[in-house]
Amino acid sequence: DAMVIQNPRYQVTQFGKPVTLSCSQTLNHNVMYWYQQKSSQAPKLLFHYYDKDFNNEADTPDNFQSRRPNTSFCFLDIRSPGLGDAAMYLCATSRVLLAGAGNIQYFGAGTRLSVL
């Protein structure tokens, strides 16, 4: 059974039209991450939630926002998608009890976003 679930698997949006991607987890993990992965590249961390605390990466554009209404759900909002935002967006979760303990991240299947 899938433990990190991303919906939808494929999303098409128009240039400049806001879009929201969702992630849910059944693992009760306290940390949730959002990554952007462009074709033939490594995943790039956008931000993560440690419990309710939001941690943004320094180079994440303001166009990207996130919400975590409860432990199980996390959303990625792209306020005004550009052509360069077309990518696979991956959600991951981790149970972090101790920082620096090599906590394993578990990934969802991703949402592939196309921008027309």
Place this chain on the structure above:
Amino acid sequence: AQKVTQAQTEISVVEKEDVTLDCVYETRDTTYYLFWYKQPPSGELVFLIRRNSFDEQNEISGRYSWNFQKSTSSFNFTITASQVVDSAVYFCALSDLPQGGSEKLVFGKGMKLTVNP
């Protein structure tokens, strides 16, 4: 700075061949963790293994084995008797704990393995 290098970008083998995926890392930390993830065409990154810097024992899991050598800063992954289902992109990753920040993963660029029947 933390860095992971996967020099091979793409390898193609015939089924039943053995294949080794190289991973070299750089770290400022004395305690760190290394990971391998598999990304099949479906897109999900699948966790394969985690190894901490104090454990240099090689590990075997079925057809998979990992060779960790601190002296050469390498954490190589070998698939024995490869199968078509092994076709995927494989990522090596290193834990990063910035001062005052949260733990993250630093990924290599990935290596695409194609196993042909």
